[in-house]
Amino acid sequence: MDPLDxxxxxxREGKVVAFPTETVxxxxANALDPMAAARIFELKERPAFDPLIVHIADLSQLQLLTPSKDPRLTRxxxxxxxxxxTVVVPKTERVPDLVTSGLPTVGVRMPDHPMAQELIRRSGCPIAAPSANKFGRISPTAAQHVTRHMPEVDFVLDGGETRVGIxxxxxxxxxxxxxxxRPGAITREDLNRILPESASPVAAGSPEAPGMLASHYSPAKPFHLFTPTLLQRLDPSKCGFISYRGNAPQGFARVLTLAPDGxxxxxxxxxxxxxxxxExxxxxxxxxxxxxxxxxxxAIMDRLRKAAHEHGLPG
Structure with a gap:
């Protein structure tokens, strides 16, 4: 059988599938099935107060998820x-409260990945999907990241490495x-070309969307943001260094340069x-x-600071 089928x-059977999007x-699982959504929370060991994002393949699916007719959503x-x-909008009664962590709103997006879109179409339902990793750990950008950390997932669709990566x-x-x-690849400058930014502050308390907790995206091993004083407290010969443009300090056991051209x-x-x-x-x-x-x-620094929150030393 074709992997997408x-x-x-x-x-459709209420199981959980790991699948690629352009991000991670x-x-x-079926976003309209509370038992299927519960399986996501169980596998991820995710707290019930952290809502899920619902993915659609066609704008017609919005009517299942939100009663909103806000023209700004169309724009x-x-x-x-x-x-x-992802846009947070009022939810319909068809969206289980578990998916939205009891909030009256739901986050919706349309992924830019042909395999993700085809999975949604063939499944015949919107798909609720957080990142395919244990709660608070590194987000997966390749199928092998999922199979290494979450072997209990019912099915893994391999679509290669993701393009955006966050x-x-x-x-x-x-x-x-x-x-x-939550910041991401669509920036404030991008959004300001379509809508004005609100003067309203983001409410404190329970998260209104995923990724709003102080600690997130963390490796199982200690993770630190580099500062000039960090080498006074760490032995670099036992550490790996993720370099932006290749200007890594001397002495690190491994150095990975991600953007030599900036x-x-x-x-x-x-x-x-x-x-x-x-890791x-x-x-x-x-x-x-x-x-x-x-x-x-x-958005990159948002991820790095949250990854360092659990283990990081003060600067």
Whole structure:
């Protein structure tokens, strides 16, 4: 049987499938089936307060998920879908409360990956899918990352390495514009060409969208952001270094250079893969070089700071 047909059959049976998107691999199940959604939370060991993103392949599926007729959603879809943008909108009663962690809203996006889109079409339903990794750990950007860390997944679709490499930008609509809940490849500058940014602050408390916790994306080994004083407290000969442009300090056991030409998109595409590679190697800790906080660099630094939150030393 064709792998896509096998995967779609699993989705229809209430099982969980790991599949590629342009951002990272997702751990997907029927978004309208609460038992299937519960299986995602179980496999990921994900807390119930952290909502899931729902993926669609066609704009007609929006009516299953939201009653919203907000013209701004149409403008955003025309500009950025399919693509790495998730929009938080009011949910319909058909969306299980478990999927939205009890919130009256749901995050929706249309992935820009032919295999993801075809899986949704063949399954005949929107697919709820967080990243296909244990909660809080490194997001997977290749099928082997999933099979190494989550062998219990019912089916894994191999679509090669992902193109964008970090999770989607998540925004919520406010009366006066939009707010960014999680930065990603779609930047503030991109969004400002379509809508004004809201002056409303992002509410504190329970997360309104995935990826809003202080600690996330962490390797199992200690992970640090590089600072000039870090080498006074670490033995670099036992550490791996993820370099932006190749300007790595001397003495590190392994150095992976992701963007020798300074392309921040290349760094974003490779950062999680580099973390997986070093985590599986013999090094005792991981160190990453910070990047300029401009454009997609804002999203990269968001991921690096959250990855370092669990183990990182103060700068």
């Amino acid at each position: 096998q995967a779609a059959a699993c989705i 691999y997702g751990l997907g 955003l879809a025309e500009a950025f879908w399919p693509g790495p943008l 999770e989607s930008t998540i925004i919520a609509l406010r009366p006066d514009g939009y707010v960014i809940l 392309d921040l998109k290349a760094y974003a595409a490779g950062i999680f893969g580099a973390m997986h590679q070093l 599986a190697s013999g090094v005792e800790c991981l160190v990453a070089e910070p990047v300029p906080e401009q454009g997609i660099g804002i």
